[in-house]
Amino acid sequence: MTENTTSxxxxxxxxxxxxxxxxxxxxxxxxxxxxxxxKKLVEVDHIQVQFGNKRHPFTAVDDVSFAIYQGExxxxxxxxxxxxxxxxxxxxxxxxxxKGEIRFxxxxxxxxxxxxxxxxxxxxIQMIFQDPMSSLNxxxxxxxxxxxxxxxxxxxxxxxxxxxxxxxxxxxxxxLPEFSSRFPHEFSGGQRQRIGIARALVMNPxxxxxxxxxxxxxxxxxxxxxxxxxxxxxxxGLTYLFIAHDLSVVRFICDRIAVIHKGRxxxxxxxxxxxxHPLHPYTRALLSAIPQPDPEVEKHKKLLVYDPSVHDxxxxxxxxxxxxxxxxxxxxxxxxxxxxxxxxx
Ligand SMILES: Nc1ncnc2c1ncn2[C@@H]1O[C@H](COP(=O)(O)OP(=O)(O)OP(=O)(O)O)[C@@H](O)[C@H]1O
Ligand SMILES: [Mg+2]
Numbered sequence: 001m002t003e004n005t006t007s008x009x010x011x012x013x014x015x016x017x018x019x020x021x022x023x024x025x026x027x028x029x030x031x032x033x034x035x036x037x038x039k040k041l042v043e044v045d046h047i048q049v050q051f052g053n054k055r056h057p058f059t060a061v062d063d064v065s066f067a068i069y070q071g072e073x074x075x076x077x078x079x080x081x082x083x084x085x086x087x088x089x090x091x092x093x094x095x096x097x098x099k100g101e102i103r104f105x106x107x108x109x110x111x112x113x114x115x116x117x118x119x120x121x122x123x124x125i126q127m128i129f130q131d132p133m134s135s136l137n138x139x140x141x142x143x144x145x146x147x148x149x150x151x152x153x154x155x156x157x158x159x160x161x162x163x164x165x166x167x168x169x170x171x172x173x174x175x176l177p178e179f180s181s182r183f184p185h186e187f188s189g190g191q192r193q194r195i196g197i198a199r200a201l202v203m204n205p206x207x208x209x210x211x212x213x214x215x216x217x218x219x220x221x222x223x224x225x226x227x228x229x230x231x232x233x234x235x236x237g238l239t240y241l242f243i244a245h246d247l248s249v250v251r252f253i254c255d256r257i258a259v260i261h262k263g264r265x266x267x268x269x270x271x272x273x274x275x276x277h278p279l280h281p282y283t284r285a286l287l288s289a290i291p292q293p294d295p296e297v298e299k300h301k302k303l304l305v306y307d308p309s310v311h312d313x314x315x316x317x318x319x320x321x322x323x324x325x326x327x328x329x330x331x332x333x334x335x336x337x338x339x340x341x342x343x344x345x
Contacts, residue, residue, distance in 0.1 A: 040106075041207055041239045042068040042091065047100035047110075049086050049263075060086045062263045065100075065320070068207075073233065073240040075254035075271070077247055077286065083263040084243045088209040091241070092127050093118075104207070119154035126200035130212035132192035136184040142195055143180030146170065149203045169202035170195075173228060190221035197228065209241045214249065226253060247283075248290040251275060256326075259283045261306075265320070269327040279329050279339045282306045311335070 049061035061083040068074040076084050089095040091102055093109065102110040109121050126149075129135035136145055146166045150157055157165070167177035173194040184192055193213060200208055210229065214222040230253065232238060244250045250257055251271055258268040259282060267280040278284045285306035292298045311318070316332040323329050323339055331339060 039070040040067040041070040041104065042241070043101075043103040044087070044091065045101045045103065047087075047090060047097045047102060049083070049090055049095050050098045060263050061090070061097075063100075064260070064263070064265055066258050066265065066268060068239055068241060069255075070239055071233075071237055072255040073242050073253055075250035075257035076241060076243045076260060077245070077250055077257055078260035079245065081262075082260045084260060085211055086263075087260075088127060088211050088241060088243060092125050092209060093121065116154075119152070122149070122152060123154070123203050124206045125209070126203055126205040126207075127209045127211060128193075128196050128200055128213045131216045132189055132196050133216065135196060136192055138184055140183075141180065142170075142182055142184065142187075145184070145195060146180070146198045146202050148199065165202050166198075169198040172201055172232065173198045188221075189217050190224060193217060193225050194228065197225075197232070201232065205238070207239045207241070209243070211243045212245065213242075215245060222249075229253075246289060247275075247286050259286065261308075264330065265328075266330045267328065269324075273324070273327050277324070277327065277343060279323065279327075279342060280331075281310060282308075 044064060044066050047061060047064050048059060050057040050059050052058040064083075064087060066074070076087065078084055086095055090097050090110070091104075097110050100110070101108055104121060104125065107117070109117070113121070140148075143163070143166055146169055147162050150162050150165060163180075166180060170177050170179060175191065175194050175198065179187075179195075184195065187195065196213075213229070214225050217225060229240070233240060242250060242254055247257070247259075254271050256268065256270050257274050258265045259274075259280065260266070261282045267274065267278070267283045269277075274283065275287070278287050281304070285304040288302070288304040292301060311332075312334075313332060316334050318330050318332045318335070320328050320330050321336055323331075323336065324343070329336075329339060
């Protein structure tokens with residue numbers, strides 16, 4: 001089946017850029033000296049996530065802090081196993097955190113919550129998954145898949161109201177309401193991802209965690225899904241956490257980007273700033289991996305490989321520093337001097 005869209009998809013334009021950042025030294029949520037008075041919708045505050053058992057704990061996410069402003073797209077980028085999904089799942093309350101706090105709309109959502117609070121969060125925060133081929137229940141019809149969240153306690157909708165919501169959600173993502181009676185296997189990858197987006201949208205969320213939403217899709221339909229997400233964001237004032245493997249995808253859709261390596265954020269800045277002044281060797285390595293359109297340039301390009309042993313943190317300990325307004329980097333004093341001189345070259 002080919003892509004079947006009912007609404008035009010405007011080109012993805014970056015939302016108005018905003019500035020903020022994280023500061024591991026502060027006890028409050030990350031706050032940049034350049035941050036405007038913009039509402040923080042999500043605040044991730046020094047969180048740690050561990051797996052394994054008490055004797056052999058494995059720290060998947062370590063002292064991670066960032067804030068996401070209402071209406072922005074915040075990118076989280078890093079290699080496989082760096083903890084991106086774990087952070088997303090912590091926000092959506094699937095993975096418990098062992099340290100720190102997560103706040104949504106100014107209220108704590110980590111730890112134990114009242115039933116009403118839990119229902120509110122279950123509605124307001126939705127997730128879109130990486131692989132639309134495996135994330136949809138094959139035995140359920142599309143109508144049920146999209147409606148599923150509406151069956152949760154607290155909704156009390158009639159059958160007719162539910163159907164109306166589902167039909168609207170399908171139309172909103174460029175699918176036809178008639179698709180409700182079909183099964184997921186009848187759809188292409190791009191359409192399946194649209195079903196995944198409709199499933200999130202039907203809940204009228206405020207915040208969507210998109211976990212590598214286009215990685216599994218054919219290159220030709222990636223832009224369509226990005227454009228759809230961008231349009232929905234504008235129409236509904238949605239806020240996104242956009243998780244990706246590499247920097248090329250996030251450059252044009254994210255206002256700010258955090259680069260994560262082995263469970264720790266190593267650099268955080270506005271997208272263009274990060275591309276103009278990448279400082280951390282891991283960010284530089286990720287940037288060097290982006291293919292260049294010019295084959296000659298590409299042929300002679302030197303791929304940078306990140307070697308974590310370049311950091312000597314035995315005595316001079318690292319922290320998250322704001323090196324330029326809104327641009328944060330994980331470094332010790334010696335490295336800060338080096339990064340400052342790189343900026344002045
Ligand atoms: N439920 C779990 N039990 C044990 N270890 C886990 C669990 N979930 C994640 N991990 C481990 O935590 C680390 C971070 O995993 P996570 O899935 O968050 O990485 P990721 O950045 O999303 O990777 P990818 O790009 O491959 O999706 C990995 O080492 C992973 O093996
Ligand atoms: Mg993941």
